Amino acid sequence: MQNRYTTQSIIKLAVIIFACFIWITPGRAQVTGLSNYTIFIDPGHCQQENMGAFNYSEAEKVLRVALELKDMFETQTDIKEVYMSRLTDSDYQTLTGRTDLANSLGADFYYSIHSDATQDRKVITLYGGWMTDGVAIEKSPHGGAAFGNILNVDLAGAMRIPTAGNFADRYFYDRSDDHDRKYPYLSINRRSNMASILSEASSHVNLYQQQLNVNAQWKRLEALSAFRSFLEYKGLDRPAIGIAAGVITDAHNGVPINGVTVSIDTFTYTTDTYESLFHLYAYNPDDMHNGFYWIEGLTPGDTVEVSFTSDSYMTRVDTIIIASNPNGLTAENITFHDVELISSIPSVVTGTEVEGGFNAVLPGVPITVTFSREMNMQSVENAITISPVDSLSFNWIDGYTLEIETDSLDFSTDYTITIDGSIAKNTESDQFFDGDNDGIEGGNYQIQLTTMPPDLTAPVLVDKWPSETNEATEIRPIIRLVFDEEVDSSSVTASSVTVSTVNGDVEVNGPISHDVINDQSVIHFFPAEDLLNNELYNVRITGLQDIFGNAMDTTSFTFTVNEMAFADTTYIDTFDSGITGWGQPTATFSTKGVVRAETNCVYEQNIVCKTIDENSGSLRLNYAWVDGYSNPYLRSILSSSSEQNTNRFNVDNILQVYLFGDGSDNQYRFVLKDANNQTEASKWYIINWIGWKLLSWNLSNDTIIGYSSGNGVLDGSDFYFDGIHMQNDGSGKLKGTVFFDDIRFVSMASTAVNDTKNDVSVSVFPNPVNNILNIKSKSVIQQIAVYDLAGQIIMLKDYDQKSVKLSVGHLPEAIYIVNITTINGVVNRKVKISRQY
Amino acid sequence: MKTKLLSGLWLLLGVSTLLAQPKMAKKPVKLISSPTKIFMNAKWSPDGKKIAFTSEEYNGLWVCNSDGKQIEKLTSDLSAGFAYKWSSDSKNILARPVVEDNSVRFHQVVQYSIDTKSKNVLIDRTLKLKSLPIWADGGTVVAVLTENGIKKVSSGKPALKGQIIEDNIETFGRNLIKGSRSVKITNPEFKGRYIYNLEQSPDGSKIVFQVNGLGLYVADADGSNIKRLGFGEQASWMPDGKYVVVTIVKDNGYAVTSGELYAVDVNSGESYPILSDSGYVALNPDVSPDGKSILFDNELDGAIYLLKLK
DSSP: OHHHHHHHHHHHHHHHHHHHHHHHSTTOOSBOSOTTOEEEEEESSOTTOSBOGGGOBHHHHHHHHHHHHHHHHHHHBOOSEEEESOOSTTOOOOHHHHHHHHHHHTOSEEEEEEEEOSSOOOEEEEESEEEETTEEEEOSSOOHHHHHHHHHHHHHHHHTSOEEEEEEHHHHHSOOSSOSSOSOSSHHHHHOSSEEEEEEEEESSOHHHHHHHTSHHHHHHHHHHHHHHHHHHTTOOOOOOOEEEEEEEETTTOOBOSSOEEEETTEEEEOOOTTTTGGGTOSSTTSOOOOEEEEEOOOTTOEEEEEEEETTEEEEEEEEEOOOOTTSOGGGGEEEOOEEEOBOSOOOEEEEEOTTOTTSBOTTSOEEEEESSOBOHHHHHHHEEEESOOOOEEEEEETTEEEEEOTTOOSSOEEEEEEOTTTOBBSSSOOBOOTTOSSSSOOOEEEEEEBOOOOOOOOOEEEEESOSSSOBOSSSOOEEEEESSOBOGGGOOTTSEEEEETTSSOEEOOOEEEEEETTEEEEEEOOSSOOOTTOEEEEEEOSOBBTTOOBOOOEEEEEEBOOOOEEEEEEEEOOSSOOTTBOOGGGSTTOBSBOGGGOEEEEESSSOOTTSTTOOOEEEEEEEBOTTOSSOEEEEEBOTTSSGGGSOBOTTOEEEEEEEEESOOOEEEOEEEOTTOOEEEOOOEEOOOEEEEEEEEETTTSOOEEOTTOOSOOOSSOBEEOEEEEEOOSSSOSEEEEEEEEEEEEEEOOOOTTSOOTTOOEEEESSSBSSEEEEEEEEEEEEEEEEETTSOEEEEEEEEEEEEEEEOTTSOSEEEEEEEEETTEEEEEEEEEOSOO | OHHHHHHHHHHHHHHHHHHSOOOBOSOOEEEEOOSSOOEEEEEEOTTSSEEEEEEGGGOOEEEEETTSOSOEEEEOOBTTTSSOEEOTTSSEEEEOOEEEETTEEEEEEEEEETTTOOEEEEEEEESOBOSOOEEEGGGTEEEEEETTEEEEEEOOOOOGGGOOOOOOEEEETTEEEESOSSOOOOOGGGTTOOEEEEEEOTTSSEEEEEETTTEEEEEETTSOSOEEOOSOEEEEEOTTSSEEEEEEEEEOSSSEEEEEEEEEETTTOOEEEEEOOTTOBEEEEEEOTTSSEEEEEETTTTEEEEEEBO
């Protein structure tokens, strides 16, 4: 057996040496028939244009595909000449320069190599052509269509992705059966005077695809498919090849594995690692994986053993037959052998967490333990003990995550929880748990904790809006109440918060919501009806208690409504039917310095801004910044072609959004695209509040800051919403969750000369009033006039001060209009005089 | 005395006009268009009385009067409209069309007659051409670079006034230029790249050309004094040989999105805007023999425009 194997190896070595001899012998190309032929290879774009995911551009990728293809033609065929439109990553070459060059050289064929800028992993080929009476007509000279018919199928097979097809380029962009313009759409097809085609092989923005795109052999695969397709197009026999390739993934989670060594005979290949490649594109060592391997030079038709070895996985050995069908598709000449490997690393605890920390565990709050591998649940439960001895119960979130219930623990006590490494096992490899994390099965894992003393204080209202000092500027203001601790949900009822005019004449109806953010409760009251403008309202809070039954005393506060009236309100997105059109933050290269696994946008139906009828959804943005990353940035793009962005606005409008803050001190800003498609932004808003808050960006008055291509000027009209932009300037928390609802634009109502001005801030209280009416203004009050509802003037007096105490005790009970003239404008307030107050 | 002063003033104004760079006098006028076709690459005849132009893929050639009227098709030959050249007497056009036979793409060298619309095939069906053809020896000869070196063929045109001036023809990359001896390209940056869109100045002393990936250059006709002129393209000389008119092109990889016309001073390298208007993507500029106007094609509507200079 040993001898036979050795003999086989010697024969194979001889074959390889002979093949190499043939290979390097000048003048002996494997493929003949192209000695009078020239091809112009055009890697699309240039420099770092069309940046894709992981900061790797389409231009960089396709140049390397083109160089591989050029090399294949020059080393394997007798082709007369291969021309390239550009040679390096620094070359600059326009479309007209490319076609002028190809035309000057008199090339026989023009092949432009691109990749797709959508998330779809697919192949498209586009030859120069149009439709006449439902029939595709190709430009002259012909050839692009014929090559494309072969290429689009072969590329799809080799790259194992679908093909959208081979199209006349004008039909692809304009799906008409009879075009008026009967000439090619694409510049390279229109201005080249030889047969031509453009191919797009998969995507440079799809994250999975782009992790393959950075691999050199993956690009060689694309070039190989184009090369063989071209030989078929020219009616030439393709040389036999022997290649094994595939993707290696973790058997448990499906993630491609870095650093696996694949061996066949004397050939080896190690899948890409952070150290070997991914450090060029990713900040975190664990951000990129492709698991791709590629071994060529094998003997077609041979049966061989292929082994997969890694320090972290169990070795796997398979037997494969090297596929061979020389004149078949490229995919029929590559042995694709995808494998799953089983981890050889015993399970460890990767994290423990409890609200409030382990020095102050509140009995009843579960402790979460996360394992690196899926665990045998029963064995883990059997392995857990606690000292001093107490009874524990368990709740598995999934095979990796265990919640240890703490209901039975005493207050103010030190405990130790132990997980015994000689009992707990994982499910997949049945290895014992590595409790002491030394890389070897066995050893105990311990959690030290101290329970907190009992809570004896009631919740305290720590933030509210509106308030005595912050007028409500909306006619249906969201009333936000923030407490210092979690309020027991069972104590929050429809009557916990009541809103009424101060005299109690009018009680406002509306739903309330209760959410817990960072261990603090926030309760919102959403008025279901318009409040009275210039009216003083009272908010009463009653019946609330914390989760330990500490009841809060009834409390109340007042606020005034001073409506900022809008003529029109147009909603861009109310999020009531989902988040269609919104891109994930990690799908754009603008986003940087985020933990990808913890950053996403999802549709939310529980935390919703109920400002308008039937409001049923919002956009939930979970985010996490990479610790230590300089100037991290997050952008979730609302597609320019989305239905939402058919709502266009201009410089006369105010952009608004309700943002449910998480008190993280991270920052949000509005960003739009103007008529020049330049990106312009508002100032940054520091998210230092918890709960819903209306943010407004007045496009005619507020700061405009250029972002990316922007110049700080709003050009033209028909602006559209770019998306959600956030950053952490170093003072924000590393992770959090915020919500967005009712993105809209409004236009201000036109106002009479003497009507209320928004920039005139005046407080009039109390209202109703019995005797003394307080009038306070930020600007100097010049005159106060009091009118009855019939318009008759009752009082008139001049002033030169910011605060006035107006005596109204002599006036009969009624409603009056108080007309206040300040140096900044005039405001009117409706005041009720009541002797019952 | 007064007359002399006025004459001096006119002279000064004239000199300053001559020294000033070309500028747009008024908005371009659409000269040649079609609702179903695009027209492009228009070139003035040397006598300024005719305009030749082509269509998509540079297929076919048409000729019309300088006002865009009386359009006549000269040929349908494939690729005839790329880098064609008028004869100095404005009676012929020289081109390198393509003939396909059994999927093989042959080149030809053809001389088209403006008057008779006939064609004279000077070199038929060859795979050995390495350059575009040029007129030489006062139009009596056509020269082209082949795999076997420079080939000259008689055009059949008579010598003007019975004089035949024998041009020295040299190669510059894969281009032919006239008049210089011992042309040498020494710039190491050009290694592995191609020189194209080469245009020789009216007096023959200079050449402008593009190098793929690197941009636009000017040099003396013997290849010396190479100087980079930025990223202008498709240069056309002004009659004074001091400026070339170029287009500065931007694209998105699929379509040309911007084409602006500039005059570039070949001595200083300074460029001066002529046409920068989002209504035009101006390509293939061609300066008229008198230097007073420019033809260009507009990628946006596929029409040929006339721009008056001042």
